[in-house]
Amino acid sequence: MTLSETAFAQTAWSLTDLFPGPDSAELQSAFTDLDARVAAFEVAREQLSPAIDPDVFFGLIRDLEAIEHLVYRIYGFAGLLFAADTQNQVAQTLRARVQQFMAELANRTLFFNLWWKGLEDADADRLMTGSGDTRYWLEEMRHFKPHTLTEPEEKIVNIKDVTGSSALQTLYDAITSRYSFNWEVDGQVRELTRGELNAFRYSPSADLRARAYQEEYRVYGHDGPILGQVYQTLVRDWRNEQVDLRHFSNPLAVRNLLNDIPDDVVDTLLDVAQDNAPVFQRFFRLKARLLGLDRLRRYDLYAPVADSAAKRYAYDQAVDMVLDAFGDFDPRMANLTHDVFATGHVDSEVRKGKRGGAFCWSVGPDLAPWVLVNYQGQARDVSTIAHEMGHAVHAMLARHHSVFTFHSSLPLAETASTFGEMLLVDRLLSAESDEAVRREMLFQRLDDAYATIMRQSFFALFERQAHDMIHQGASVDDLAAAYLESLRRQLGDAVEVPEEFRWEWVSIPHIFHTPFYVYAYAFGQLLVLALYQQYKAEGAGFKPRYLSILSAGGSDAPARILEAAGIDIHSRSFWQGGFDIVAGLVGQLEAI
Numbered sequence: 001m002t003l004s005e006t007a008f009a010q011t012a013w014s015l016t017d018l019f020p021g022p023d024s025a026e027l028q029s030a031f032t033d034l035d036a037r038v039a040a041f042e043v044a045r046e047q048l049s050p051a052i053d054p055d056v057f058f059g060l061i062r063d064l065e066a067i068e069h070l071v072y073r074i075y076g077f078a079g080l081l082f083a084a085d086t087q088n089q090v091a092q093t094l095r096a097r098v099q100q101f102m103a104e105l106a107n108r109t110l111f112f113n114l115w116w117k118g119l120e121d122a123d124a125d126r127l128m129t130g131s132g133d134t135r136y137w138l139e140e141m142r143h144f145k146p147h148t149l150t151e152p153e154e155k156i157v158n159i160k161d162v163t164g165s166s167a168l169q170t171l172y173d174a175i176t177s178r179y180s181f182n183w184e185v186d187g188q189v190r191e192l193t194r195g196e197l198n199a200f201r202y203s204p205s206a207d208l209r210a211r212a213y214q215e216e217y218r219v220y221g222h223d224g225p226i227l228g229q230v231y232q233t234l235v236r237d238w239r240n241e242q243v244d245l246r247h248f249s250n251p252l253a254v255r256n257l258l259n260d261i262p263d264d265v266v267d268t269l270l271d272v273a274q275d276n277a278p279v280f281q282r283f284f285r286l287k288a289r290l291l292g293l294d295r296l297r298r299y300d301l302y303a304p305v306a307d308s309a310a311k312r313y314a315y316d317q318a319v320d321m322v323l324d325a326f327g328d329f330d331p332r333m334a335n336l337t338h339d340v341f342a343t344g345h346v347d348s349e350v351r352k353g354k355r356g357g358a359f360c361w362s363v364g365p366d367l368a369p370w371v372l373v374n375y376q377g378q379a380r381d382v383s384t385i386a387h388e389m390g391h392a393v394h395a396m397l398a399r400h401h402s403v404f405t406f407h408s409s410l411p412l413a414e415t416a417s418t419f420g421e422m423l424l425v426d427r428l429l430s431a432e433s434d435e436a437v438r439r440e441m442l443f444q445r446l447d448d449a450y451a452t453i454m455r456q457s458f459f460a461l462f463e464r465q466a467h468d469m470i471h472q473g474a475s476v477d478d479l480a481a482a483y484l485e486s487l488r489r490q491l492g493d494a495v496e497v498p499e500e501f502r503w504e505w506v507s508i509p510h511i512f513h514t515p516f517y518v519y520a521y522a523f524g525q526l527l528v529l530a531l532y533q534q535y536k537a538e539g540a541g542f543k544p545r546y547l548s549i550l551s552a553g554g555s556d557a558p559a560r561i562l563e564a565a566g567i568d569i570h571s572r573s574f575w576q577g578g579f580d581i582v583a584g585l586v587g588q589l590e591a592i
């Protein structure tokens with residue numbers, strides 16, 4: 001079944017559903033309107049009391065929703081304009097102006113958040129009754145009540161963060177983004193960016209793969225003692241604030257509450273991941289055999305097993321493949337995807353100055369999302385379209401929710417995207433008769449599974465250990481040694497891990513910027529594997545449950561959304577199920 005009567009061409013997107021242009025009167029009046037709405041809301045401060053009339057309260061929430069709607073539109077327009085042309089001065093200026101404006105707005109409406117968190121439970125419960133779709137948003141804010149300081153203290157923390165932890169993170173970025181990497185070609189040394197250097201990880205040449213990693217950690221290792229010291233300070237600051245001042249039980253618990261995932265679930269997830277390290281070790285042994293090596297080196301983890309990069313797909317063909325794969329699952333998914341293309345919200349061209357990579361941006365529940373890809377015709381690019389359109393479908397299925405609750409929370413954010421990729425790959429696999437191409441597709445799927453599940457889980461395990469070690473007074477060298485040991489434990493005797501990998505952790509920005517963020521990747525990927533397995537086992541009966549997870553958006557806690565679909569994330573066997581699927585895929589490859 002093909003929905004598109006006329007093929008969609010590879011073009012830039014249109015932003016006119018937001019504003020006619022950066023200099024338009026419409027955009028200017030949106031700024032003015034927003035400012036007036038915030039000023040009116042600030043006056044409402046006087047109406048806030050524990051005895052506030054529920055209707056007055058709901059009216060204020062509707063005012064806040066209207067403000068948020070406008071903020072999303074303006075912010076989305078500026079961000080999308082900039083992504084389409086990062087060299088455009090008008091876009092740069094508008095983006096900076098919007099960021100400044102948003103920061104001011106956030107400060108001006110902060111009083112509502114603090115007042116709401118400060119209410120007694122009985123008063124808050126009274127107001128939440130009848131709050132409809134915004135209930136979870138209100139409830140979630142209050143989770144932080146036991147960890148909130150007084151208004152003057154909160155302000156001091158904010159001000160000191162600017163010159164404290166935020167400044168250190170900026171310094172980390174400033175130091176590492178200046179790095180250039182030496183690369184010798186035909187006796188001449190060129191300077192490469194990290195992106196250019198990392199491309200060699202996928203090189204068919206064993207020598208180039210090794211040289212790329214050695215050069216990367218030569219540079220990071222040289223600054224290792226300094227970057228490590230930045231990390232130690234950030235970790236101490238995290239503990240001082242979150243554990244000592246805000247009384248979280250441990251450094252990881254903060255992230256769990258932000259994700260609204262119970263502590264025991266994350267502990268179980270990380271535990272099961274450790275136990276399953278041998279599954280990927282089996283995969284790496286198999287890869288070594290196919291590459292003709294006795295043992296894989298850490299340099300070779302992403303080495304290609306065959307040259308299938310030659311196979312190309314025309315853009316309109318790729319769009320049809322995605323529409324067909326989604327439509328086979330459920331016609332609604334194909335129809336929604338078709339809408340995104342038909343509204344002209346897709347920028348698929350490759351242009352100078354355009355942002356690299358891909359994303360899906362849901363500007364508001366009332367608008368089809370915007371999708372950016374840099375389509376170059378490889379099988380990987382077709383997967384990327386499926387991935388981003390999965391995000392778009394997720395947002396559109398949840399569009400009946402409030403602007404505060406339609407966005408899914410972080411642990412569920414990659415559900416529809418990854419599931420969409422799997423639908424596409426399965427379709428490609430069933431249509432592909434060439435064994436070499438099939439094998440390459442399966443290998444890529446396992447490469448991705450390794451990078452999102454095992455690698456990220458071990459980053460989180462290392463972070464947990466590092467936070468403890470630093471609290472006990474560990475040196476940077478102690479941390480580097482602990483990292484190397486943990487990596488060697490992860491890869492076992494299947495992979496040789498050279499000494500320079502002791503510095504890998506100082507090259508991971510997430511660890512510096514957003515402590516414990518990384519486990520959400522493993523959570524998302526394992527969840528999708530388990531869901532996909534249920535789909536395979538149950539067929540049509542599974543579909544309504546899956547669609548109900550997506551249409552819940554961010555309107556409830558992840559654990560409750562999944563529980564309603566019959567999934568218990570507290571159970572060890574649920575997470576083990578994800579690894580069993582990986583083991584099954586490895587078995588499939590061993591058999592080919």
Ligand SMILES: [Zn+2]
Nearest residue numbers: 387391414417
């Ligand atoms: Zn994604």
